[in-house]
Amino acid sequence: MQMDIQMIGTGSAFAKAYYNNNALLHCDSQTLLIDCGLTAPTALHQMGIPLNRIHGILISHIHADHIGGLEELAFQYLYKYKIKVPLFIAEDLAEPLWNNSLRGGLEQEDFRQLSDYFEVRPLAPGVPQEIFPGLKIELMQTDHVPNKKSYSMLFNDSFFYSADIVFSPKLLEHLVRERGVRTLFHDCQLHEPGLVHASLSELLTLPDDIQSRIRLMHYGDDRSEFEGRTGRMSFVEQHRIYSV
Numbered sequence: 001m002q003m004d005i006q007m008i009g010t011g012s013a014f015a016k017a018y019y020n021n022n023a024l025l026h027c028d029s030q031t032l033l034i035d036c037g038l039t040a041p042t043a044l045h046q047m048g049i050p051l052n053r054i055h056g057i058l059i060s061h062i063h064a065d066h067i068g069g070l071e072e073l074a075f076q077y078l079y080k081y082k083i084k085v086p087l088f089i090a091e092d093l094a095e096p097l098w099n100n101s102l103r104g105g106l107e108q109e110d111f112r113q114l115s116d117y118f119e120v121r122p123l124a125p126g127v128p129q130e131i132f133p134g135l136k137i138e139l140m141q142t143d144h145v146p147n148k149k150s151y152s153m154l155f156n157d158s159f160f161y162s163a164d165i166v167f168s169p170k171l172l173e174h175l176v177r178e179r180g181v182r183t184l185f186h187d188c189q190l191h192e193p194g195l196v197h198a199s200l201s202e203l204l205t206l207p208d209d210i211q212s213r214i215r216l217m218h219y220g221d222d223r224s225e226f227e228g229r230t231g232r233m234s235f236v237e238q239h240r241i242y243s244v
């Protein structure tokens, strides 16, 4: 099954020259929005993509650069488009997404839960599930902020898309060597210390055959200073379409 991915933004949480690190995954005639940060409504608007061209939204974790645009999408789907779009999310994140983040803006008479706005589709981590015809997703719990749930994604056993994730060399080697993953889109903190992200210098310690499959995203505004300093890895370009 042909899959294409297009980042609507490739920036870190604090980037201003790039939109938040969110993506459109196109598979057959279906389009999945991966994360929906604060800048997602503007990014989609500037790309000329109306919200009714998105057939599902998948959330990796609860940080504003990944969920901050959901309130606007919820209101637009309710009042402008009058549709309910599937919202795919790890089963243990649905309740905190509503109670800790969205409820303040979205709760109103007759609209008191996430499922009043979205077709909520909880996903069990580690259990592959076909969410659209020909598109299988497996959520993988990965480390980000200590004691905060965050889920990376494996699509059709071949394409890994990291949530925000600390350097996890064993996982990356397992994915490539044992699970046959061909392409990895990986977040990258250009400057030390990575803290809650993998830093570029950490990623540069990976073997060449792993690096050559990695494309870097979620980077800061000074990315240009790091051109040519990313080993066998390359930067993902915002808006470019990649076959994966």
Ligand SMILES: Nc1ccn([C@@H]2O[C@@H]3COP(=O)(O)O[C@H]3[C@H]2O)c(=O)n1
Pocket: 012, 013, 063, 064, 065, 145, 164, 195, 196
């Ligand atoms: N414990 C934390 C929590 C957050 N942060 C910074 O805040 C950003 C929130 O979005 P992010 O993309 O996860 O990146 C986080 C860190 O830059 C951080 O550096 N340490």
Ligand SMILES: [Zn+2]
Pocket: 012, 013, 021, 063, 065, 066, 164, 218
């Ligand atoms: Zn982030």
Ligand SMILES: [Zn+2]
Pocket: 061, 063, 144, 164
């Ligand atoms: Zn994060």
